[in-house]
Amino acid sequence: MKLILHNTEDSFDVVALSNLFYPRDGFTEEKGKILTVTRTGDSFEAVFSVNGNTYTSVHKIHSELYDGERCAIKSACYDVFRAATGIESPWGLLSGVRPIRFYETALSRYGEKTDEILQKFYLVTPEKIDLCKRTMEGQEAARAANRTGDAALYISIPFCPSRCKYCSFVSQVTGSEQELIPEYLTVLQEEILAKAALANENGHRITTVYMGGGTPTTLSATQLDELMKTVAKAVDVSSLLEYTVEAGRPDTITAEKLKAVEANGATRISVNPQTLHDEILQNVGRRHTVADFHRAYGEARKTSLAVNIDLIAGLPGDTPKGFEQTMQGVTALDPHNITVHTLYLKRAADYAEENPEEFTKNARETVEMVHISQAYCKQYGYLPYYLYRQKNTVGNLENVGYAKKGFESPYNIYMMDDLQPIYGAGANATSKFIENRTVSRVCNTKFAYNYVKEKWK
Ligand code: SF4
Structure with missing residues (x-):
């Protein structure tokens, strides 16, 4: 997209907004x-030309x-953009990843008029305002439990046992990488002890532990136990307020692993089918079945x-009706x-470009699926x-x-906010440090083999 600005330099907001309709299209x-x-004067005019059509709008x-x-x-x-694509964004003009922050700012500025103003000027739907x-x-109790000096440990x-087609994480598929796991765990355990010592030195008290992935239950019961x-x-x-092991893929969860997780003090586990439709699971390369999920979930509930x-709205091949069956x-x-x-679509721009009609249909249907999940x-x-938002x-x-109520994950709240x-x-x-509300991040090396080689330092 070519962008021409007259009498304004606010390309930031224009780019953020265009990304909602033309993700990662880029301004070329x-x-x-x-x-x-x-x-x-006190107005902005936007004129957009695409496919031989021109759309115009003026706002004061x-x-x-x-x-x-x-x-x-x-x-x-x-x-x-809405006129050109037919896409409506339920979040209206909000393009940031943390709508709650925006809502809190709006509340402090507009008081009791907040909801009316968000709907009228920022085009946020009543459903999303209600969600905020x-x-x-839903966050109140966890926020109240957070004290100065509290900290989290992320492991x-x-x-993963195989790679899902939509995966955007840096995860190694076990098999050829299997032999790396013992060495990885040795280095990881050293780092856990070192990071806990550092927290101690900094006067921090670890109150939440989150073991995520990848798929933590890719490890054997013995490896999990040792870790x-x-x-x-x-x-x-x-x-701890929370100790989560995000097991993840149902095909890796066994009663023995769950026993190890429970015996070592975890409080929460995640069993993630993403959908309850076998053909969609096959399509996205999950390599497990709905029956696998029910078995793993049943085992988890015995603990x-x-x-x-975890579910995903908008998976290829899913429909609002199918998603409703999953929610049921x-x-x-x-x-x-x-x-x-x-x-999340890593190559969203290509998808939108190559299959514009399918992209718009999928976007509309996903809005419906999310609406169903909320209901x-x-x-x-x-x-x-x-x-x-991502x-x-x-x-x-x-x-x-x-x-x-009472089963919120405080880690997720603290991490997000x-x-x-x-x-x-x-x-x-990633380690995250906060001083005077300024956040600094220190990222570990990305790939497991480098992590093992470099001993995380
Ligand atoms: S289970 Fe999660 S991390 Fe592993 S491949 Fe699938 S999406 Fe990626």
Whole structure:
């Protein structure tokens, strides 16, 4: 897309907004789209030419808004992109990844008029406003439990039994990499002990531990047991607010591994089917079946662990009806948590470019699927407790963690809102330090083989 600006230099907002409709399209002259934004007095005009059509919109700067200029320029661009693509974004002009932060800022500026202003000027749907409010309610207890000096330990297990087609993580497929695991675990355990010592030196108390992946249950029961025993040496497991092992793929979960996880003090596990349709699982390369999920979930429920189920809205081949069947199946199992992600597309721009009609249809249907998930979670007593948006998700949507009251994951809340420092251990893990509300990050080396070679230092 070629961008021409007159009397304004706000390309940041224009680019952010265009990414909602043309993800990662980039501003070059090659794609046959021209967007011209002109400021005249207290108005912005956007003129967008694409495929021989031209769309125009003009918006005034509203002085009652604290960011009136940004709102006007985005509104004009939103109109022309919506007219050209037929896509409506339920989050309206909001392009950031943390809608709750925006909602809190809006509340502090507009008070009781917040919802009205968000709908009228920022084009946020009432459903998303309700989601923000309910998410804030769902976070209250965890936020209140967070004390100065509390910190998190994140442990990365970057191995999976096979690679899902939509995967955007740095995860090694076990098999050829299998022999790397013992060495990886040796180095990882050294780092866990070192990071816990560093937390101690910094006056931090680890209150949440999150073992994520990849697929942590790719490890054998003995390996999990040994690793978790090291965690127990590093931190006081009995006083943790949360200790999650994100098991992940049902085909890797066994009763023996669950026993090891439970015996070593974990409080929460994630069993992730993503969908309850076998043909979709096959299509996306998950290499497990719905029956595998039911077996693994059944085993997990025999333990004392709280169980989370991860789903993805917008998977290739899924439909709103199919997704509703998945929601029916999952809510009938009565898990403690349900996390609904929206499909992230690494190559979203190519998809939109190569299959524009399919992309628009998929975006519309994903909006419907997310709507269905919200309705089911509400009906079955799940409160949203964390919420974030990711660039390049189908339909400009969000990822939401839902929980039965008292089963929220504090780690997710603290991590998302930068409420605690994080000590990261393992390949591709990030440590996060917060000083005077400024966040600095230290990233470990990305790949497991480098991590082993370089001994994480
Ligand atoms: S289970 Fe998760 S991390 Fe592993 S390949 Fe699939 S999407 Fe990637």
